[in-house]
Every structure is written in C-alpha cells, then in structure tokens.
Amino acid sequence: MTEIASVLGDAQRAAEARGGLVDKLLAGKMITTPKVEAAFRAVPRHLFTPEVSLEAAYADDVVRTKRDEHGVVLSSVSAPWLQARMLESARVGPGMRCLEVGSGGYNAALMAELVGPTGDVTTVDIDSEVIDRARRRLAAAGYDQVRVVLADAEDGVPASAAYDVILVTAQAWDIPPAWTGQLVEGGRLVVPLRLRGLNRTVTFESRGGWLESTSVLFSGFVPMRGAGAHDKPRLPLDGERIALVFDDDLPESADQLAGVLDMPRADVDTGVIFPNMVSFETLQLWLATAFDGYCHLTVDKEKAAGRIPPTVGMGHAAVDGASLAYLGGHKVDDDMFRFKVHGFGPDAATLAEAFAAQVRHWNHAHRDGPGPRVTVHPRTTPDSELPTGRVIDRRHSRIVLSWP
Structure with missing residues (x-):
C-alpha cells in the first residue's frame, strides 16, 4: 500500500507541476489556442526528461x-x-x-x-x-x-x-x-x-x-x-581572444585585416537610445541585410578586457577591405542603453559612420516594425525572378530577406 501511495503521490505531483507550467505559458501568451493548451496538459514531459528532477522537467527551460x-x-x-x-x-x-x-x-x-x-x-x-x-x-x-x-x-x-x-x-x-x-x-x-x-x-x-x-x-x-551541417569560418584578430566569425566563406580581404585592432580607432555616437533588457532583434537583422561584409566579433571578455570597447549582443560587425566596425554602447541609466559604433582600420571613420547611419535608419524606419519577409527559392532561380532584398545563396537554395 505504501508503494501504491507513493506512485499515486508522484503522479499527483507531476500533474500539478504540469498544470503550473501550462498556466505560466498561458499567462505569458506563449500558448494562445485551446488545442495546444490541451496537448501540453496531456503529455507528461517528465517521462521524456528522466535525467532531471520533476521540478526541472516542468520548468520553462x-x-x-x-x-x-x-x-x-x-x-x-x-x-x-x-x-x-x-x-x-x-x-x-x-x-x-x-x-x-x-x-x-x-x-x-x-x-x-x-x-x-x-x-x-x-x-x-x-x-x-x-x-x-x-x-x-x-x-x-x-x-x-x-x-x-x-x-x-x-x-x-x-x-x-x-x-x-x-x-x-x-x-x-x-x-x-x-x-x-x-x-x-x-x-x-x-x-x-x-x-x-x-x-x-x-x-x-x-x-x-x-x-x-x-x-x-x-x-x-x-x-x-x-x-x-555547416561550420562557421573564424578569423582570429588577436590570437584566440578576439575573432571574427562569418556565416559563409571568409572575405577575399581577410588577409588585409591582420593587425586591424592596432590601427587608429573611430568612435561614432548613433544617438539611438533603447531600453535595457529588451531584444533589438530587428536591428540585428537589419544590419545583417545592410552590409555585404556582415559578421560577428567574438571577444573573450576575461582575456581581452580593456583591449577594445565592449561589444553589444552577438558582436554585430561589418568589414570592408582592411577596416572593421562593430556595434557597442553604454548604459544611460538603469532603464536605457545608448548605441555607439567603434571602427578600426584605414577607413575606420567612414565605415563606422556608415554603420551608425544604418542604426539610425533602423531606428527611424523599422524599430517598431514587423521585421523582414523571408522567402526561399530553388538554387537555380535567376536574379530576375527573386524579390528585392538581401540574397543569401546556399548550397540548395537562395534565401531572400525583404523589408517593408
């Protein structure tokens, strides 16, 4: 009887934990339809996650x-x-x-x-x-x-x-x-x-x-x-402490970027202020479509502390020839953040200002908008049959990001 009571008790605790998770998802508007709510209430998630505790199984993680x-x-x-x-x-x-x-x-x-x-x-x-x-x-x-x-x-x-x-x-x-x-x-x-x-x-x-x-x-x-599978090419700029990561092949100008962080720096204030702890995901996508040389600057914050001004988010960056610019900024107060752009290289000032101009354009035209429309076309589709936008060529497809 004790064993049966224990099993029933475990089932009851699991049902309560599952109900609590679903209530949380409903409150956060992650679930908005009755049929999805019913599915989440029916499926025992803990049976699919036996590696963790009941509490962890029904955490929203x-x-x-x-x-x-x-x-x-x-x-x-x-x-x-x-x-x-x-x-x-x-x-x-x-x-x-x-x-x-x-x-x-x-x-x-x-x-x-x-x-x-x-x-x-x-x-x-x-x-x-x-x-x-x-x-x-x-x-x-x-x-x-x-x-x-x-x-x-x-x-x-x-x-x-x-x-x-x-x-x-x-x-x-x-x-x-x-x-x-x-x-x-x-x-x-x-x-x-x-x-x-x-x-x-x-x-x-x-x-x-x-x-x-x-x-x-x-x-x-x-x-x-x-x-x-597809690996991201990586271009070290300062050993393993600082590097650029690209989604496609390295740019033809990759060799020109050697020593770029030792060249004069340009700092540009965008004037754009944004709330702390709020996603700026449409800005990320806008920058990714604005620059041919878009990439990410990765920084080991412990090993490279003070080497360059801090990056923001994933280290959104762009390269053009032998120059580099990336998104940074600083907290205005506990509630707001101000975007800045930092540039390095022989054309640092020009590239940093161009980067900042794109941040300002996003702030004016797309900050509160829906983001881009994404279409996927066969790899053989000619340019003339693609919609206007940033074309991303892949092995099998041509992906186009089009902004309203």
Whole structure:
C-alpha cells in the first residue's frame, strides 16, 4: 500500500507541476489556442526528461539530454515556451500528416495529441542513441503510434510524405529540396534557420516550389548534423581572444585585416537610445541585410578586457577591405542603453559612420516594425525572378530577406 501511495503521490505531483507550467505559458501568451493548451496538459514531459528532477522537467527551460566528449550539446528537449510557439505557428490540427526533424520524443508526442487518431506523426534523427531514447520514451508515455526513423533528414522521409507540416528542431544553414518537395501545397515548414549567422525560427508556407515566411522568431537550437551541417569560418584578430566569425566563406580581404585592432580607432555616437533588457532583434537583422561584409566579433571578455570597447549582443560587425566596425554602447541609466559604433582600420571613420547611419535608419524606419519577409527559392532561380532584398545563396537554395 505504501508503494501504491507513493506512485499515486508522484503522479499527483507531476500533474500539478504540469498544470503550473501550462498556466505560466498561458499567462505569458506563449500558448494562445485551446488545442495546444490541451496537448501540453496531456503529455507528461517528465517521462521524456528522466535525467532531471520533476521540478526541472516542468520548468520553462531546455533540458540537455546528450553531449559530445567536449561537452557540446548534441540533443535536448527544447524549452516549453519555444515548443508552444512553434506548434501554434505550424497550426498542427486533427488529421494532419506531420514530420519532425530532430527527435527527442516530447515534441512528437505533443504533435500526436494535436493530430489525433486520424493524423500521422513521423520523427527522424541521425543519431541512433537519440532515436532509441525517443522510441523508449514515446512508448513509456503511451505514444507508440509515432513513427520513429533513423536517417539523415537531408532527404526528409519520403516513405510517409507528403506532409502538411514539417517541424525542424535543429539549427539549419540551408533548406534541402526534400523539405520543400515533401510538403503539400500550402503546407508549413517551421525551421530554425541561420540567416547570416543569426538564429531565427521561421515559419514558411509552401507556394508551389518556393517558400514564404509567415513569422520570424528569435531562438536558438543545437546545430544540424550530417549532410546539412555547416561550420562557421573564424578569423582570429588577436590570437584566440578576439575573432571574427562569418556565416559563409571568409572575405577575399581577410588577409588585409591582420593587425586591424592596432590601427587608429573611430568612435561614432548613433544617438539611438533603447531600453535595457529588451531584444533589438530587428536591428540585428537589419544590419545583417545592410552590409555585404556582415559578421560577428567574438571577444573573450576575461582575456581581452580593456583591449577594445565592449561589444553589444552577438558582436554585430561589418568589414570592408582592411577596416572593421562593430556595434557597442553604454548604459544611460538603469532603464536605457545608448548605441555607439567603434571602427578600426584605414577607413575606420567612414565605415563606422556608415554603420551608425544604418542604426539610425533602423531606428527611424523599422524599430517598431514587423521585421523582414523571408522567402526561399530553388538554387537555380535567376536574379530576375527573386524579390528585392538581401540574397543569401546556399548550397540548395537562395534565401531572400525583404523589408517593408
């Protein structure tokens, strides 16, 4: 009897913790639809996160489930707020056929709840350990109807296509043709996509051979493995203390940047003031579209303290020939922050002023706006058939960021 009482007590505590999490997501407007609320109340998240305590299982935070020998996270159960936002954006509903790329079990169970008995859910992952774990966790939670597939998702899962929704839970650098080709017309692809080094989860709708965004969400995921993996080229500027990171190949002028931090510095005040602790994600995207040489300046703050003025955010920067400029600033008071730009190199003043001008333009034209529209086109699409905007060429696709 004592053992039975303990089991019942654990189930009661789990139900209460799950209810508390859902109430929090509702209060924060992360969940806005009854069907997603019902799915989150039904799926026992703690059964998919046995590595952590009950409290941690129902915290609104990521649970890391696998690391490599260097401690780098290879697989995780995403934060509930992000899963809720992605599912609502995907508009998963009864009877739909869905594919999840990047498995863990929990998200697939939520999708199974949303599609119901007439729907179909497939989850795929490249890692056999992750797949075995997902299969065990799904069975333990009562969702063994979910199809679990071991494969490189670069080719999708054609056996169970076509899909109303493809939901990707790993950071992608490109959109493989299989993902677009295995969607029904008007179907939705929700994918964490790297846009010039910036991580954004984009919901696309299929437009018959190309994709158009319906929402863009700031987020972060573990990187894609397998054929879709892509390393970020790194250019050291001061040993390992300070470096530039690019999303594509290094610029042809990379050798000219040697010693750039030892050259005269230019500082430009943008005059733009922004609230502390508030995301300026549209500014990041605007800068990424404004400069051909957009990149990120990474600084080891302990080892490079005082070497250069502090960066802001991800170290948003631009290079032009032998010169470099990046975004910095300082707190005005406890509530507000003022953006500045710091430049180095022979044309530091010119590049820093151009960078500051783009910050001012964003402040005037896009600060309170919706951000860019993102479209994805086949790699063979000629320039004349692309919308106006910043074109990002990838292995399989041409991605365009267009601002209103």
